[in-house]
Amino acid sequence: MTAINRNRNHNEAPLVASDAVNEASRIHSRPRTAILIIVGGLVALLLSVALSVSFGAADIRFATVWEAIFHHNQHQQLTQHQITQHQIILELRLPRVLGCALVGSSFAVAGAIMQGMTRNPLADSGLIGLNSGAGFALAVCFAFFPGLPYLYLILFSFAGAAISAALVFAMGSLAKGGLTPIRLVLAGVTLSALLTALSEGIALYFRIGQNLAFWYAGGVAGTRWLHLKIMSPWIAAALIGAIMLSRSITLLSLGEDVARGLGLRSGFVKLAGTIIVVILAGSAVSAVGAVSFIGLLVPHLARKLVGMDYRWIIPSSAVLGALFVILADLAARTVNSPTETPIGALIAIIGVPFFLYLANQERREL
Amino acid sequence: MNVIGLSPEELRKRRRNSMIVVLLAASIVLAFVLSMNTGFIRLSPLDLIRTIFGGGTRQQNLILFDFRLPRIVISVLIGAGLAVSGCIMQAISRNALADPGILGINAGAGMVILVFVAFYPTAAAAPAYVLPLLAWGGAGIAALLVFAMSFRKHRGLSSNRLLMNGIAVNSGISAVTIVLILRINPQQYQFVATWMAGSIWGKDWSFVLALLPFILILLSYVFYKALTINVLSLGNALATGLGASINREQLLLLAAAVGLAGSCVAVSGSIGFVGLIAPHLARRLVGRRHQILLPATALSGALLVLVADTLARWALQPTEIPTGIVVAVIGAPYFLYLLVRSKN
Numbered sequence A: 001m002t003a004i005n006r007n008r009n010h011n012e013a014p015l016v017a018s019d020a021v022n023e024a025s026r027i028h029s030r031p032r033t034a035i036l037i038i039v040g041g042l043v044a045l046l047l048s049v050a051l052s053v054s055f056g057a058a059d060i061r062f063a064t065v066w067e068a069i070f071h072h073n074q075h076q077q078l079t080q081h082q083i084t085q086h087q088i089i090l091e092l093r094l095p096r097v098l099g100c101a102l103v104g105s106s107f108a109v110a111g112a113i114m115q116g117m118t119r120n121p122l123a124d125s126g127l128i129g130l131n132s133g134a135g136f137a138l139a140v141c142f143a144f145f146p147g148l149p150y151l152y153l154i155l156f157s158f159a160g161a162a163i164s165a166a167l168v169f170a171m172g173s174l175a176k177g178g179l180t181p182i183r184l185v186l187a188g189v190t191l192s193a194l195l196t197a198l199s200e201g202i203a204l205y206f207r208i209g210q211n212l213a214f215w216y217a218g219g220v221a222g223t224r225w226l227h228l229k230i231m232s233p234w235i236a237a238a239l240i241g242a243i244m245l246s247r248s249i250t251l252l253s254l255g256e257d258v259a260r261g262l263g264l265r266s267g268f269v270k271l272a273g274t275i276i277v278v279i280l281a282g283s284a285v286s287a288v289g290a291v292s293f294i295g296l297l298v299p300h301l302a303r304k305l306v307g308m309d310y311r312w313i314i315p316s317s318a319v320l321g322a323l324f325v326i327l328a329d330l331a332a333r334t335v336n337s338p339t340e341t342p343i344g345a346l347i348a349i350i351g352v353p354f355f356l357y358l359a360n361q362e363r364r365e366l
Numbered sequence B: 001m002n003v004i005g006l007s008p009e010e011l012r013k014r015r016r017n018s019m020i021v022v023l024l025a026a027s028i029v030l031a032f033v034l035s036m037n038t039g040f041i042r043l044s045p046l047d048l049i050r051t052i053f054g055g056g057t058r059q060q061n062l063i064l065f066d067f068r069l070p071r072i073v074i075s076v077l078i079g080a081g082l083a084v085s086g087c088i089m090q091a092i093s094r095n096a097l098a099d100p101g102i103l104g105i106n107a108g109a110g111m112v113i114l115v116f117v118a119f120y121p122t123a124a125a126a127p128a129y130v131l132p133l134l135a136w137g138g139a140g141i142a143a144l145l146v147f148a149m150s151f152r153k154h155r156g157l158s159s160n161r162l163l164m165n166g167i168a169v170n171s172g173i174s175a176v177t178i179v180l181i182l183r184i185n186p187q188q189y190q191f192v193a194t195w196m197a198g199s200i201w202g203k204d205w206s207f208v209l210a211l212l213p214f215i216l217i218l219l220s221y222v223f224y225k226a227l228t229i230n231v232l233s234l235g236n237a238l239a240t241g242l243g244a245s246i247n248r249e250q251l252l253l254l255a256a257a258v259g260l261a262g263s264c265v266a267v268s269g270s271i272g273f274v275g276l277i278a279p280h281l282a283r284r285l286v287g288r289r290h291q292i293l294l295p296a297t298a299l300s301g302a303l304l305v306l307v308a309d310t311l312a313r314w315a316l317q318p319t320e321i322p323t324g325i326v327v328a329v330i331g332a333p334y335f336l337y338l339l340v341r342s343k344n
Helices: A002-025 A031-054 A062-070 A080-118 A130-144 A150-174 A181-205 A209-217 A225-252 A256-261 A266-288 A294-306 A310-334 A343-359 B008-037 B045-052 B058-093 B105-119 B130-150 B159-184 B186-196 B205-224 B226-232 B236-241 B246-268 B274-286 B290-314 B323-341
Strands: none
Touching: A031 A062, A031 A080, A031 A294, A031 A310, A062 A080, A080 A225, A080 A266, A080 A294, A080 A310, A130 A150, A130 A181, A130 A266, A150 A181, A150 A225, A150 A266, A150 B323, A181 B159, A181 B323, A225 A256, A225 A266, A225 A310, A256 A266, A294 A310, A294 A343, A310 A343, A343 B159, B008 B045, B008 B058, B008 B274, B008 B290, B045 B058, B058 B205, B058 B226, B058 B246, B058 B274, B058 B290, B105 B130, B105 B159, B105 B186, B105 B246, B130 B159, B130 B205, B130 B246, B159 B186, B205 B226, B205 B246, B205 B290, B226 B236, B226 B246, B226 B290, B236 B246, B274 B290, B274 B323, B290 B323
């Protein structure tokens, strides 16, 4: 049995490589659709931000939203009611919506990079365990350094995600024959189970139990301007890095042999890609907790729409991811108002059927 | 069981295996005594013995018979139940990584129980014995979903798909549970969270009585079917050749496994990894014959949960951590080790 397999692999390897070289010259992509999606997505993003800001436990009219954002200091004769509304908008809803957008882009782009680099259709920072690594680091911070400023908290979050990534890679290199998609997911799920268990243990012991839900369900309710100010430079830098790297990721997605044959320094690209993924996942988790499935769902959608070229997949994923999380958050707030449905649970309910679809595709035996 | 026809070597092996089973049982007794001693209020071994034989003070009686003993008995029962359930699933799917927790069966049972508790916040008012029955429903539906999706005509059960679908169904059901509970009764959120972390919440004798008959019946049925499991674990083609009516036997055994997992989860909270580690450990110790493997699995599972529960009470005193956390901390690294070592 193994002999046959080896034989087949031996025959297949050069064949696949030459196919891929042919493909490399004409990578299937649709730039016009991509530009349409990015531009249209940005417009939709603005609309959904407006919608999301005006909806909520207290409904606020669009005109008030507009006024609050652009003329907050110009009208001196505001009624008490209007001032409250302006404060709700500026201090609670706006940072929350912008936080959703940032988190959505981060998770989506992180997923896209990982799927491209590892050629694994199921790569997602949540499924692979990076998110729970960051979550664990946060639990440690809450327990041992209570009141640590967010500026440092986010660094711990990066470290946690990085440790998880290192663990998963180590398992990949220790395992006989590397990690197939299914084994990678199994390793990630188990690692998540372990780290979540440890986080819970810490949370219970140090009586930060009211945050326990954070690790299960995620929450964007706590996002403030301060968080955005610290988070956004990291995410912006990582997104720019991702776009700069996108050409190399396209090459890697054709297979490592091909990429190397075309003169790519694959080791460097993989390292850079991993660092970007860790920064993106780490900052997103520090804001909302370990939410999975965004990084799985959005890049697949983007790939369906714009083709296989990561120069288009990555920016489209960023836009679509932001849109997706804003809408999910809107739904989470309105479905069961005034109680908020945890956004992580809501996204999982959307994400699971899609994951099932991917895992059960006939042509791909995982 | 014709012992006369066996070679001396085989005989020696069997004697060794029986010894191992006896040793496992002895360790359970030891863990039992240690666990009785462990807790916020210490009882010396002498006090313990005196109390067991009816000579304790009222306080000692209360601690031992009303608090510690039922919980210990429940730990032993759910350990055995979950472990055997995992062992059957591994044999039938011929996948060493199958486990009722990973396959989403625990989550299915949990969802029903949690919704029930959220609807009737005074769960004590409802008779405890309905809980396992309810849990069966949830576990059965989850199992049906996972297995039906992993089944392909002409190719049978794909074991990799089984795991993937299990993981997916597991996280889907957990998410639905959170949303449902919040809709019904937001105050129950903390209960749900600790439940999902795997804290044994059935703590008195009524839960023991609710669990015991189901576990005994299902375990004896499964032990009785040990030979069939041996044959099934060889693979469909071979099993048919040996004259087993595969579909029927598989279905019955699977139902038994689901029933075991469901009843355990009904009183235990979501404890994962037991159904994975215990059979592996037992297989290492006594080999692959299910006549001896099943009892050894049940004992190792019981030992594992008992030790984990004792640690959970002892480790971070006076706080009590959910048992599931301790099991996960022991179990997850072992699973990863298996994953890395196994050839696809």
